[in-house]
Amino acid sequence: MGEKSKLTGAAKVSYGLGAVGKDMVYMLSASYVLYYFQDILGVSAAAMGVILMVARVFDAFNDPIMGAIVAKTKTGFGKFRPWLLIGTVTNAIVLYLMFSAPPTLNGSGLVAYAAVTYILWGVTYTMMDIPYWSMIPAFTEGGKEREGLTTLARSCAGVGSAIITIITVKAVSALGRMFGGSGINDREVERIGFSYFTIIIAVLFVLFTVICCINVKEKSTVDMKSASVGEMFKALISNDQAMAVVVAIVIVNCSIYITSNLVIYFFKYDFGGVNWRDGYTLFSTFGGGIQILAMMLLYPLLRRFFTSIKIYFISMGMAICGYISLLVLASTSMTNVALLFIPGFFIFAANGMLAVITTVFLANTVDYGEIKNNRRDESVIFSMQTFVVKLASGISALIAALALQVLSLSNDTEETLAEIDYSKGVDAMQKMGLRMTMTVIPIIGLVFAIIWFKKKYILTDEKIDEISREIAKRKTQAQ
Structure with missing residues (x-):
């Protein structure tokens, strides 16, 4: 080549x-x-x-x-x-x-x-x-x-x-x-x-x-810039907009990951039925498809009419509506998995769009940092994305696991039946505790992320255009 x-x-x-x-x-x-x-x-x-x-x-x-x-x-x-x-x-x-x-x-x-x-x-x-x-x-x-x-x-x-x-x-x-x-x-x-x-x-x-x-x-040897943990935190401290986005990413991902860690337990021990695996698979298939479509189609469509910041708030609102409707539906005696597609659509679509939007926001903080600190921390900022996603994954796994410990949910059956309805062995308090953990805790997190972002993030489309013009002006003057 x-x-x-x-x-x-x-x-x-x-x-x-x-x-x-x-x-x-x-x-x-x-x-x-x-x-x-x-x-x-x-x-x-x-x-x-x-x-x-x-x-x-x-x-x-x-x-x-x-x-x-x-x-x-x-x-x-x-x-x-x-x-x-x-x-x-x-x-x-x-x-x-x-x-x-x-x-x-x-x-x-x-x-x-x-x-x-x-x-x-x-x-x-x-x-x-x-x-x-x-x-x-x-x-x-x-x-x-x-x-x-x-x-x-x-x-x-x-x-x-x-x-x-x-x-x-x-x-x-x-x-x-x-x-x-x-x-x-x-x-x-x-x-x-x-x-x-x-x-x-x-x-x-x-x-x-x-x-x-x-x-x-x-094709060629490439200089690969690797950011140390110290550089990441230094970039965060000196760039208030990067800090605003990173905190939002951690909170949003924690909220969503708590649900994704517990959804298999919901189908097995709450939604139940001998065919719980079929319901879980169908729901997961629907959710995965919606998430990909939201990233590839829904976000670009909404971007024609709204700013990225507005789409962020729309996505957060969709996720909260999804969690509320999931809690309401789960608290009824319904057994039709297709009804869960309603909250599933809002939650998975929001998740897909937020994955795109947060990457866009991080990119914007690079330009902002260049204007504010006279240096471009591109590799450091994007190294941070992996770091905070893994951090959120660890925190959410701990929260989900502690909830399971408190609720005492575990497969302790020794039956040899081909299919078992595990929900029969779980009482109403355990089921409600599981529902609350996978809906109410994420809602609290998302509400906090909305308030935090509204107060801290200032990089509107107009501000970004202003920054871009200033960067271009500095480059012209440097030549």
Whole structure:
């Protein structure tokens, strides 16, 4: 591939495949590790909450370290691809081990196993995630080509996440019955099923990354700027608008992640029914589709009529309406999963648009920082996005796990029936506690985020235009 050659179709497809595999693995861990260890294996929910919180915060601080290691790497295979391959293979192995806990383990031994494998999973995922996104400048020419590839990769990542959200519960149940034999209880079915399902996902992950590394060749060595944690906080303190956006991202993501951590418990123990897996799968399929459509179609449509700030408030209002309607519907005796599509639409659509809007807001704070502090902290600001998302993930996992501990929700049945209605063994107080945790706490968070943002964020479209003109003027004067 020549220095100035265009990116081939094969390279684009291969890079997109890498994103599909990468986010399949991420979503499997993010959405099901709490459920696997707490509900299936019986680890204390409080212990799992602490493990997930500590591991995610450690992982967030680990990102800049991995960035520095990658930046210093020089091999004949390039700077990024060696770590992409090493990280993928080790992460795939750890993923399998994490979802294949030895059945003889229990008590503190099982807690230790969960802690070690989850922390190792986070470290090895960072090992391949940082070079995957950082290598884009090494094989694109910039401008539209780079922007187009980034958009493609983000879309493919969404597809990978959606696949896992849609198929996991049903696939795990089917594989558990296929390889578990007859006469085993439902917990054992899921335990065996997760082990076999993880093998399939891990193999696909490695295969997609190998295809990516073969067809995506680094054109040139690229200076990779890696922001330290100290630089991140320094940039935050000196840039009040970056601080405003980052705090909003943490609160919004915490609110939404609490619900996503608990929704499987809602279907299993509250909405219930012997076919709870069908209802969960249908709802997840609908929600994933709405979220992607909101990012690709609804946001651009609304942007024609409203400013990004107004769309932010519209999205927050939609999410709050969704949570209120979810609480109302869940408190009735309805059993039709299609009715849950109403709150689902508002919550998932809002989530999709907020993912786009917060990225736009962060980009705006870079220009603002250049005017205010006479320096452009672009790499630092965007490194922070990964950091705060992981921080929010850890906080929300802890809150969700503590709620499960207080509510004493766990699969403790030893029945060998093919399908069980778990909601029969849960009392009204437990159900209401679960509903309140996954709706009222997020509403409180979102209301706070609205008030915070309204008071702190000042970068209107007019202000951004003013800043852009000032930057252009400074550049002209410098020449």
